[in-house]
Amino acid sequence: MLLFLEEVEDYFPDEDDVRLRLRDAYLAPWRRYAGNVDIERAFEIAQPLGALHHALTYYRFVLPHMESKWEMELMVPFYLKMLLRLAA
DSSP states (O other): HHHHHHHHHHHHHTSSSSHHHHHHHHHHHHHHHHTOOOHHHHHHHHHHHHHHHHHHHHHIIIIIGOOOOTTTTTTTHHHHHHHHHHHH
């Protein structure tokens, strides 16, 4: 959901609150497990962690096992920039 929700407004510019509506649809099945937790807040807090996870995954597991890295080498800085933007 991280990358999808970051770009969804670019693909659906005429849809009102498309990011929030898709986020809420994604979270709907989880609400029964959340109890008193503010699930929207938890989701937003998790977004920077998701970006960090992706950056570390590419750095540690994906790139070292690729012979030709040129097509993926920008993924680490991409996700780190996303992390900084989401954490701000």
